[in-house]
Amino acid sequence: MIYDAHIEMFGSRQILIEGCRGLLEYRENIIRVALYKKTLTVTGTNLHLENMTEDSITVCGTIDGTIFE
Amino acid sequence: MLFRYIYGYSLCRLTGDLPEKFINILSKKHLSVWDLTASSDTEFTFCIRYFERKKALNAAMEYGYGLNVEKSFGLPVFLLKNRLRCGLIIGAVIFAVLIFLMKSCVWSIEIEGNHSLSDEQILNALSDAGLTEGSFKSSLNLRNIRQKLRLKLPGVSYVELNLDGSKAKVSIIEAKESKTEEKYPCNLIAGYDGVIRRVEITCGEGAVKVGDMVKKGQLLASGIADSPVKGFFLLPANGRVLAAHTEKLEAFIPFEEEYFKRTGEFYEKYRLKLFNFYIKLYIGTGKEYPIYDKIYNYKELTVFGDTLPIGLEKITLYEKVKEHKTLSESEALNAAHLLLDGMESERFGDAVVESKRLSETVTDKGVYIRGYYTVTEDIAVRQKIETD
Numbered sequence: 403m404i405y406d407a408h409i410e411m412f413g414s415r416q417i418l419i420e421g422c423r424g425l426l427e428y429r430e431n432i433i434r435v436a437l438y439k440k441t442l443t444v445t446g447t448n449l450h451l452e453n454m455t456e457d458s459i460t461v462c463g464t465i466d467g468t469i470f471e
Numbered sequence: 472m473l474f475r476y477i478y479g480y481s482l483c484r485l486t487g488d489l490p491e492k493f494i495n496i497l498s499k500k501h502l503s504v505w506d507l508t509a510s511s512d513t514e515f516t517f518c519i520r521y522f523e524r525k526k527a528l529n530a531a532m533e534y535g536y537g538l539n540v541e542k543s544f545g546l547p548v549f550l551l552k553n554r555l556r557c558g559l560i561i562g563a564v565i566f567a568v569l570i571f572l573m574k575s576c577v578w579s580i581e582i583e584g585n586h587s588l589s590d591e592q593i594l595n596a597l598s599d600a601g602l603t604e605g606s607f608k609s610s611l612n613l614r615n616i617r618q619k620l621r622l623k624l625p626g627v628s629y630v631e632l633n634l635d636g637s638k639a640k641v642s643i644i645e646a647k648e649s650k651t652e653e654k655y656p657c658n659l660i661a662g663y664d665g666v667i668r669r670v671e672i673t674c675g676e677g678a679v680k681v682g683d684m685v686k687k688g689q690l691l692a693s694g695i696a697d698s699p700v701k702g703f704f705l706l707p708a709n710g711r712v713l714a715a716h717t718e719k720l721e722a723f724i725p726f727e728e729e730y731f732k733r734t735g736e737f738y739e740k741y742r743l744k745l746f747n748f749y750i751k752l753y754i755g756t757g758k759e760y761p762i763y764d765k766i767y768n769y770k771e772l773t774v775f776g777d778t779l780p781i782g783l784e785k786i787t788l789y790e791k792v793k794e795h796k797t798l799s800e801s802e803a804l805n806a807a808h809l810l811l812d813g814m815e816s817e818r819f820g821d822a823v824v825e826s827k828r829l830s831e832t833v834t835d836k837g838v839y840i841r842g843y844y845t846v847t848e849d850i851a852v853r854q855k856i857e858t859d
Contacts, residue, residue: 424495428509451507451517456498 407437414465417444420458425451433461443469479521479545487536490515496530521547570774577606578637578746578780579771585643588626593641596623604747604780608634636777656705656858659692659851661685665716668847675708685714685850694856705856712851715825718844720818722811724803725837728796731762736790744769744782760790803838804831811840822848 407421419435419442426441427434428451433444449463485493490513497504497519507517519527524540531538553560580597582590597603600619602611617630620641624630628646632639659675667683675692679685694708738758743750766789771782798806815824825845832839 424498425491428491428494428507428515429512430509451494451505453503453505454494454498454507455503456501 406439407442409442409468411465411468414446416452416460416462417465417468418458418460422457422459425454425459435459441471443471445469475518475520476545479543479547480518481521481524481543482516482518482541483524483527484510484539484541485515485517485531485536486513486538488513490536493531493534493536496534497527500526500530502527502530516541521545570779573637573779573781574774574777575608576637576780577602577608577611577634577639578604579778580604580639580641582641582643584645586645588624588643588645593620593624593643596620597639597641599623602632602639608637636773637780638778654707656694656856657707657853658690658694658856659708659710659712660854661687661689661691661712661714662850662852663687663714663716663718665714665850667712667714669713670710671712672708672710674706674710677710679712691851705858708853710851711849713847714850715845715847716850718818718846720811720814720842720844722807722814722840722842723837724798724807724810726798726800726803727836728798730794730796731791732794733764734790734792736760738788738790740786740788742784742786744771744780744784746780749784758788760788762791762793764789764791800833800838804840807831807838807840811842815842815844819844819846819848822846 407419409420410418412418419437421438422442423436423438425433426436430449431445431447433449433451435442435444444461444465445467446463446465449461449465451459452462453460487493490509494504494507494515494517502519502523504517504519507515509515521543524543528538528540530536550560580594580602582593585593597616597620600616600623602616611634613632613634617632620630620632620643621627624643626645627643629644631642634640659672664687665685667679667681667685670677670679670681670691672692675694676696677692678690685691691712692708692710694706695703696706697703738760740751740753740758742752766787768785768787769782770785772779811829823846825847827845828843830841830843832841
C-alpha cells in the first residue's frame with residue numbers, strides 16, 4: 403500500500419502518477435487527481451489519460467505545469 | 472499493444488454527470504481503462520478490456536450512467552466473428568503443427584560419392600547409427616553418426632553428414648583399393664602369358680626377372696619366405712609386375728539393326744509424395760503405350776529454404792516404336808570402329824598399348840573388326856596361400 407504518491411515525468415509529454423486515489427476533474431487542458439493527502443493538478447494542452455489502473459494514472463499531452471494543493 | 476490485441480478491447484462511450492466519478496468506480500473495481508477522451512463535460516470515451524466490458528456495463532447500470540460499447544477489437548473478437556469458420560482456424564493450427572513437425576524431422580536422405588557401396592548398404596549403416604527417415608533432428612548427434620558410419624563401412628575413408636532442412640546429405644569418399652592393405656599371406660601369379668618388362672616387388676620373394684617369358688598362372692612373387700632365424704614364414708606378397716602381352720578385341724555391327732525410336736507422343740501423369748507414400752493424381756494406370764521410356768521428375772516442396780517431405784512427382788511416358796535400319800558397309804565399319812574404340816578404353820585404361828593391328832571382315836550379316844594388341848600392364852594377381 404502506497405501512502406504517498408510517486409510521480410514521474412517524462413519531459414513535458416507524459417506524467418506517471420502512482421498512489422493516486424481517484425480522478426477529480428478531467429478536461430483537455432486540466433486534469434486533477436486526488437492523492438493521499440493532497441490534490442495534484444496537471445495543466446497543459448491536449449491532455450489525455452493514457453492508462454488508469456486502481457492506483458496509477460498516466461497522462462500524456464503537452465504539460466505546462468503541476469500544482470500541489 | 473500486442474497484449475491489448477490478444478486480450479481484446481472495447482471502445483466505450485460514457486454519458487452522465489461527473490463521468491470522472493464513474494472512471495474512479497471502474498478503477499476501484501480493478502478495471503483498467505485507457506485512451507480516455509473527454510468529448511464534453513458529460514461525455515467520455517475510453518477503452519476497456521473486452522472481457523471486462525460486462526462488469527463495466529453492470530457498474531454503469533448500478534450507478535446510473537449511460538455506457539455504450541461502440542466497437543470491439545482484438546483476437547477474441549476476430550475468433551468470435553469467425554466461430555462458424557472454425558474449420559479454417561483448426562486447419563490453420565493443424566497446418567502450423569504439421570509444418571513444425573515436418574521441419575523438425577529428417578524426411579529424406581541423399582547419398583553421394585558411393586561407387587562400390589550401394590545406397591542400401593549405406594542406408595542400413597545409417598539406420599544402425601541412428602539416422603533414418605523420420606528421425607527427429609534434435610535427437611541426432613551428427614559427429615557420433617559420422618564415426619559410427621566410418622566404423623560400419625570399412626571401405627569408406629571419409630564421411631560428411633549435413634542436415635539441410637529436412638534432408639540429410641551424406642557425402643562419402645571411398646578408399647581406393649590398395650594392394651598394400653591386404654594382410655593375408657599370398658603369392659603373386661601371372662594373369663596373362665607375357666614377357667616381363669619390369670618387376671617392382673615390395674613384399675615377398677621375386678620369382679621372375681626382366682626379359683623372362685611367363686605363362687598364365689606362373690608364380691611371379693612368393694609369399695613364403697625363408698629366414699635363418701625364424702625359418703619359413705608366410706607374408707602377403709605385394710608389388711607390380713609389368714609385362715607385355717597380346718590381347719584380342721572384337722566388335723561386330725550387323726547390317727540389319729533394330730532400334731527404338733520415340734514417336735514424339737508423350738503422356739504426363741502426376742503423383743503426390745507424402746513422406747514415403749505416393750498418392751496417384753490420375754485415374755487407373757493412366758495412358759500406357761506398348762513400348763515407352765519412363766522419366767521420373769520429382770519436385771519437393773520447400774518452406775523458407777527447408778525441404779519438406781511433400782512433393783510432386785511428374786512421370787512422363789514417351790512412346791517408342793521399334794524400327795529397322797539397314798546400314799551400308801561404310802556406316803557399319805564406322806560404327807564398328809567406334810564400338811572398338813570404346814572397348815579399348817574400357818579394357819586397357821591406364822595400360823600402355825605398344826602396338827595395335829586391326830583386321831576388318833565383311834560378311835553378309837555385318838562387319839567384324841578385330842583388334843590385336845600388344846599391351847604392357849601389371850599382370851600380377853594375388854593367390855591366397857591356404858594354411859591349416
